[in-house]
Amino acid sequence: MEWDGSLEQDRGGPLRCVSTMAKKNSMTPAVIAEMALPSLVLLRNDDQRGTGFAVDSSGRIATCLSTLIGPGTPGLWMNDEKPWGEAVEVLGTDAQVDLALLRAPTMVLPALALGESRKVRPGDRVTVLAHPDVRSPTVTDGLVSAVRELSGGCSLFELSVRIG
Numbered sequence: 001m002e003w004d005g006s007l008e009q010d011r012g013g014p015l016r017c018v019s020t021m022a023k024k025n026s027m028t029p030a031v032i033a034e035m036a037l038p039s040l041v042l043l044r045n046d047d048q049r050g051t052g053f054a055v056d057s058s059g060r061i062a063t064c065l066s067t068l069i070g071p072g073t074p075g076l077w078m079n080d081e082k083p084w085g086e087a088v089e090v091l092g093t094d095a096q097v098d099l100a101l102l103r104a105p106t107m108v109l110p111a112l113a114l115g116e117s118r119k120v121r122p123g124d125r126v127t128v129l130a131h132p133d134v135r136s137p138t139v140t141d142g143l144v145s146a147v148r149e150l151s152g153g154c155s156l157f158e159l160s161v162r163i164g
Contacts, residue, residue: 029127033139039112041076042131043067051131052076052102054109061107065093065100076104097154117155122146128161138163 039054043063050067054060061076068090076088091101124144131137142161149155 029139029141032127033129033137036112036129037137038110040129040131040137041107041109042137044075045069049131051129051137053112054107055101056111057108059104059107059109060091061088061102061104061109063100063102065095065098068093068100076107096152097150097156117157120144120147120155120157126157126159126161128159128163130163 036053041052041054041061043050043052045068048067048069050064052061052063052067055062089103089105091103093100122144125141126144127139127141129137129139140161140163142159144157145160146158147155148158
């Protein structure tokens with residue numbers, strides 16, 4: 001079964017992988033987490049922390065641009081809490097949506113299957129995976145409160161989910 005999820009972020013909050021599949025297919029947050037966690041990484045840059053996920057199997061990782069801002073070089077940690085010891089290349093950024101695309105060339109992670117964010121509606125259930133304050137990821141669920149349309153065809157989801 002394919003995972004129907006997307007990447008979302010509240011203003012200033014951690015980047016999260018969001019799934020609407022729990023409602024549609026009666027999947028529990030635990031099942032969704034089991035499917036998605038192998039694709040997640042923790043990013044740390046001094047006192048900044050954030051979640052990233054594998055876009056494809058070539059080592060490309062999407063994350064928040066705000067996680068990368070500040071002194072030092074961002075470091076990656078795998079979900080087994082082992083640091084990734086190699087350099088990470090920044091491929092591109094978009095400050096308007098706080099998005100960065102990185103590459104860790106020799107990192108092999110399964111790509112996170114992304115869904116159709118255009119199909120998400122207020123009231124849909126979501127499952128959120130994040131690395132808010134610790135190396136071990138958190139899993140929680142809630143609802144989409146609103147969908148906000150931005151310029152350039154981008155949408156942001158307002159979520160009623162507590163992270164951390």
